[in-house]
Amino acid sequence: MNCPACGHLLTPVDVSHVAVDVCQDGCAGIWFDQRELRLFDESSEDAGQILIALAREPRVAVDATLRRRCPRCPDSVLMRHFFSAQRAVTVDECPTCGGVWLDAGELDRIRSEYPSDAARRQAAELALEEALVPDRLALMDAELQEQLSYDTSRSRVLSSLLVACYLAVAFMLSGAVLALKMLYFSTVPWACVCFSDAFGGAISPILGTTRESPRSFVWFFGWLALLLPLIQLVIILVGILGMAH
Ligand SMILES: [Zn+2]
Numbered sequence: 001m002n003c004p005a006c007g008h009l010l011t012p013v014d015v016s017h018v019a020v021d022v023c024q025d026g027c028a029g030i031w032f033d034q035r036e037l038r039l040f041d042e043s044s045e046d047a048g049q050i051l052i053a054l055a056r057e058p059r060v061a062v063d064a065t066l067r068r069r070c071p072r073c074p075d076s077v078l079m080r081h082f083f084s085a086q087r088a089v090t091v092d093e094c095p096t097c098g099g100v101w102l103d104a105g106e107l108d109r110i111r112s113e114y115p116s117d118a119a120r121r122q123a124a125e126l127a128l129e130e131a132l133v134p135d136r137l138a139l140m141d142a143e144l145q146e147q148l149s150y151d152t153s154r155s156r157v158l159s160s161l162l163v164a165c166y167l168a169v170a171f172m173l174s175g176a177v178l179a180l181k182m183l184y185f186s187t188v189p190w191a192c193v194c195f196s197d198a199f200g201g202a203i204s205p206i207l208g209t210t211r212e213s214p215r216s217f218v219w220f221f222g223w224l225a226l227l228l229p230l231i232q233l234v235i236i237l238v239g240i241l242g243m244a245h
Pocket residue numbers: 003004005006007008023026027028029
């Protein structure tokens with residue numbers, strides 16, 4: 001069997017009763033058949049002096065950018081991927097036989113990553129969790145937006161009804177001129193309530209508010225301005241009632 005990296009003949013070596021193929025006279029890479037690497041990937045496991053002390057022949061050059069062929073299945077190209085969630089070491093794995101090729105020094109780096117298999121699994125789960133967080137935030141954001149737009153649509157209907165009432169009352173009390181005045185004064189507050197998003201972006205620098213609050217600010221002051229005539233009316237009515245007593 002020949003080395004997939006430098007072409008030298010691989011030497012079978014017995015490590016803890018497992019036959020591992022080593023590029024002893026060449027690039028110092030190691031070939032692990034399927035599931036063999038698992039027996040040596042933790043620092044607590046005995047990898048034998050031979051695997052740890054392997055050193056590359058100075059004259060042997062290895063092009064790490066080249067795709068390699070599996071030493072066992074000549075038709076298969078090795079797939080390069082990260083060994084663990086730490087994304088520190090890349091390994092070449094055969095998609096056909098499941099064997100793994102490690103370049104010189106990679107076994108050492110893999111063994112120093114995690115103290116145990118449990119720690120490696122935990123790190124992998126954590127990495128998966130972290131990848132899911134942006135998804136969850138986007139989902140929450142979408143739900144929040146839905147909620148807000150529902151509130152706005154309700155506000156739109158109510159504020160429009162209120163403005164229509166004002167116009168009708170003004171028209172009945174004193175005719176078209178007062179109704180037009182009413183329309184003139186209620187347009188901006190009504191727009192603030194209905195389009196608080198658009199106004200929020202435009203008004204926030206003047207208000208000096210943060211990015212989160214302008215929307216509710218604009219909405220609130222819009223409603224306040226819209227309700228002012230009603231509030232005035234209530235105050236007047238209370239005044240009249242008070243005088244009647
Ligand atoms: Zn080699």
